[in-house]
Amino acid sequence: AKDAPIYRRVLLKLSGEALMGDGNYGIEPRVIEEIAEEIAQVHHLGVEMALVIGGGNIFRGVSAASKGMDRATADYMGMLATVMNALALQQALEKRGVTTRVQSAIDMKEVAEPYIRRRAIRHLEKGRIVIFAAGTGLPFFTTDTAAALRAVEIGASVLLKATKVDGVYDSDPMKDSKARKYDRVTFTEVLQKNLKVMDATAISMARDHNLPVIVFNLRKSGNIRKVIMGKTVGTLVEG
Ligand code: UDP
Numbered sequence: 001a002k003d004a005p006i007y008r009r010v011l012l013k014l015s016g017e018a019l020m021g022d023g024n025y026g027i028e029p030r031v032i033e034e035i036a037e038e039i040a041q042v043h044h045l046g047v048e049m050a051l052v053i054g055g056g057n058i059f060r061g062v063s064a065a066s067k068g069m070d071r072a073t074a075d076y077m078g079m080l081a082t083v084m085n086a087l088a089l090q091q092a093l094e095k096r097g098v099t100t101r102v103q104s105a106i107d108m109k110e111v112a113e114p115y116i117r118r119r120a121i122r123h124l125e126k127g128r129i130v131i132f133a134a135g136t137g138l139p140f141f142t143t144d145t146a147a148a149l150r151a152v153e154i155g156a157s158v159l160l161k162a163t164k165v166d167g168v169y170d171s172d173p174m175k176d177s178k179a180r181k182y183d184r185v186t187f188t189e190v191l192q193k194n195l196k197v198m199d200a201t202a203i204s205m206a207r208d209h210n211l212p213v214i215v216f217n218l219r220k221s222g223n224i225r226k227v228i229m230g231k232t233v234g235t236l237v238e239g
Pocket of ligand 1: 014015016017053054055056057059060061062074075076077078079081082134135136137138139140141142143144145146
């Protein structure tokens with residue numbers, strides 16, 4: 001069929017910042033509703049969807065550490081922030097009739113299931129959206145790495161990395177008007193040229209396991225759907 005998704009199972013990574021809208025902190029309810037609406041629509045097309053959400057809109061370990069806080073403690077706080085975002089996203093999705101489960105890498109049984117790989121896969125098979133919270137559960141890692149890790153674990157065909165820009169550029173498009181966007185780029189090039197896609201741990205994880213990554217702009221409505229339909233949107237990063 002012309003209008004059918006090209007992926008069976010995907011992992012969508014949303015940064016915490018995606019939830020703040022035009023603000024500079026926290027969760028903007030209107031924005032979370034919009035994102036949930038797009039995700040619900042795509043899910044409706046029959047794609048198995050897992051989500052990893054960041055926490056940068058609430059707390060970022062590195063920033064706090066640069067101001068003198070103990071890094072590991074700050075990172076654990078950052079992971080707790082992702083749980084708040086996961087719950088916010090969960091209720092917005094469920095309001096739209098999508099069944100979801102939050103699985104946390106840090107046990108918090110009153111608010112989320114523990115992360116159990118086989119159980120997550122079962123939820124996906126049953127058509128539930130699984131939201132992975134608390135990153136990897138380990139300090140000194142990022143939610144991008146958690147996204148690559150979970151994507152590989154659940155056998156996702158692709159990691160969809162939603163960002164604020166249209167894709168991967170040869171320099172920062174927010175600062176350089178001559179920045180050129182790549183349609184396609186290899187993992188090795190990303191690492192060699194230090195291109196801003198994900199941190200090196202996440203990139204090498206994706207590279208080592210042949211997990212393609214599509215970097216695209218979340219702020220343009222309809223983009224998640226386009227990506228799922230196989231339209232050329234953003235930048236494809238692959239081996
Ligand atoms: N974090 C961590 N381990 C992980 C994932 C996240 O320690 O596996 C912490 C880290 O401090 C990070 C914060 O959680 O700064 C929020 O996650 P991240 O910065 O990746 O969120 P995003 O930039 O996607 O909003």
